[in-house]
Amino acid sequence: MTDAGRHPRITIHTLSEVVDVNGHVGSFDVRIVKKARYVDETACTACGDCATVCPVVRPDEFNMGLSSRRAIYSPFPQAVPSAYVLNPHECLGNNPTVCTKCLEACEKKCIDFHMSDQTLTERVGTIVVATGLSPFDPRKLDEYGYTRFENVLTSLEFERMVNAGGPTQGELVRPTDRRRPKSVGFVQCVGSRSARRGKSYCSNTCCMNTVKSTLVLKEHYPDMAITVFYIDIRAFGKGFEDLFTRSRRKGTHYVRGLPGNVEPLPDGSLRVAVENTATGRLDYYDLELLVLAVGMEPAPGTQRLQEMLGLQLTSDGFFLEAHPKLQPVDAATRGVFYAGCAEGPKDIKESVTQASAAAVRAIRLMHAGHITAEAITAEVVPELCKACGKCAEVCPYNAISVDVKAKQPARITAAACNGCGTCAAECPFGAIVTHHFTDPQIIDQIDALLEERPEDKILTFACNWCSYAGADYAGVSRLQYPPNARLIRTMCSGRVDDAFIWHAFKKGAPVILVSGCHIGDCHYIDANHWTEKRIQKVRAKMEKRGIRPERLQLEWISAAEGVRFAEVMIRMESLRQSVSAAEIAETVAILTKDREFY
Template sequence: MLKEHYPEMDVKVFYVDIRAFGKGFEDLFRRSKGEGVRYIRGLPGQIKEDLHTRNLVLSVENTATNKLMEHEVEMVVLSLGVKPCEDVKETQEMLALQRTSDGFYLEAHPKLQPVDSATKGIFFAGCTESPKDIKDSVTQASASAARAMRLMSSGEITVEAITAEVIKDKCEICGICVRVCPYNAITMDKDNKIPAQVTQAACSGCGTCAAECPTNAIFMRHFTDSQIEGQIDSLLEEKPAEKILVFACNWCSYAGADFAGVSRLQYPSNARLIRTMCSGRVDKKFIWRAFERGAPVVLVSGCHFGDCHYIDANHWTKKRVEKIWKKMEKLGIRPERLQLEWISAAEGIRFSNVMKRMEELRADVTPEETEDTRKIIQKEGGN
């Protein structure tokens, strides 16, 4: 643009690599070269001012010729990277959003939901999600406006039936559920002794609050405690010593098991899967119940960090399992009998390999060890 308006200007661009990835970018690159813009492969290492001319002198190592060069110019324009603004963390905590390792907001799905956040009703536009040029910013803003318009014009929204409900008589107003909820969907008033309350429209039903509640004051609609415990009892009713009990999250590890199956990958046939919406739903009492019913090994599996369908609920899974490991060691139970793995929906091979490793662990557990574990847990009261 400068060269077009000021043909007499001598423009030099110092670069390390050039990627003309966008629509028409390659044409702009060639056009600028045709206008006389010089592209020099090298990165300026020092900029100093000439005391006589007051111009700037750039010291550059030309990586194409391996020679040190000096260029005297009247003006230097630095091409800087884009980083998120400083208040992005405050907004993240307020709206329960996810961020990438670079600090930008993370979309719900890079291909299927590129403008949606994991929190329902929040959409991204422009550089909040990643660095963009004007064209991409306008495109994303248009998509976000269309998504918001669809919600606002409907008059009402349909929420999933899988949500949490607080049993107020059991609530001790400890605040744990408020802290662990990825969506800030739970509120309470400790000062006025008002029990926790779930905003149904904001709840996505991960079940982390129910798993963390110390008084069992949270009831999950669907995937209830009695349903999951019933599955544990049924799966371990006959020949429990021969089985691998697996808790698999609906979105990743359970789908990974399906992918292993349709890919015709071989893994032990004695694996028994219990599906939960999220690994965060796996309560410690489920794990202790499995060992009490004679399970030689138990696997808790979920999404990789950063890919959790429920923002960061799997972080609480990790903390919970680590606490159980410590207690197992304290009670004299081998902690390695409880495994924690992150498996994506596309990692059928990984699921198969994990199951083979679990089978090796299972084969190493003796009937005497299983019986001792059962007695220890019964003595401790089941948890």
């Protein structure tokens, strides 16, 4: 961090918050609110005289509340900038009748109570999202007695205590009597791997962090009794299994089972009741100190940042990458990248690796000096646009701007457009053209596929990234499915205009399948949500005109679900066989006679 602070081309905004992001790749406008520090960081030498005389004492957040700080303080050792900061919500104020001790003690006159927040705007080409994580709050699990029993600590509090620069200078002591504990227990998966007791996912680092902690304790206190309560130890990294083996050889006792109850003893120790799943017995352990290995949660500002940048979130609340294998650090929004625990729980090594990858991806874009737009981007026909704003509403990348009040035609930023085609499908006036996937091109494909014996065909609209790839996977896997399936590739299921469906039925298609990425896993953020709404409207119209809605099917098929694609096609063939020639003829007659309703 110190090196970054000294770098001439790196600007660090401390005490700052990103409040708005506009623009697109190559030209992002980031609005930042820089909170008042009330200390001139350029003049402050971090001598500490102000903190010495400050009468306000508060818990030190950096040491997890195990030590105290003043209302004016240095956030942590080696903080950048190397200057003190004043918390205005804790300070007694600058009224002379209240307190001005820090102001009087500062020889450099760095303290200024009249400082105010600043709003800055930075124009950047790319953005790296590295929001970090938030530790799970174990107070939700009352059975462990965290905060009720002083000798129950979290793994973060334990880390600060055994750190040489921590509140006890690296000495492990019990909070109740400041005495070194003779026995220590670690509880794994606190807040992880259980939807009822926290989060359903594994937090990745807890197991090996505990193994490392047991080795540290055994090296400093060989006679200390250490017990680890676990579900299973996930030592999957390079050399991790060796560390686990070393921990056991040094005498650490591993118990397969999590405590169900913790009770205090008169001397401040804790009695832990554990069902040992290896022996099937209920065991009791008396421990002088209990450490809870808490899991990871997404950072508090994740949801807000997701809305500002138009990003995707997983079901766990972390940011979703564009592709887990091919683009593991890229966001779906071009020019935005992920690093560290913003994308999911990971250790330091993985975070550094991902940060390096994100930096290289950003450099690759910026080094060219210009942005190359995809050839499949959308374009507005100004003469047809009525400035209704529907296209801007459905665009997942905020690439379309419309001045509805002035009735100005919509404008598409080509660098931000990814060519999903949802805007073209939703435009009620046909004013948007998606290059290489235009309406005439798709209509011509429908005509060609249904030119001969349309009653024998299964017409399928498949999105490029998932369903079309799933069909390809079914083929290379040599899975058997009906040979009369006819696929029309679109970049996204959101491109499937209802006019394509009506035209296909009018040409004699017995059944139609629209397939795309699973909800929440769309390559174009949330474009398939509009697909779902559009299909529901078409089905409602079909039912209103006496056309069987079952003839139009919507399925979500991923690129890895070749088996599912084959199963869906077999089901579609069964449905096709249930459609009689008379029913097809009646549908064609209805659409030919009453084409205005669609």
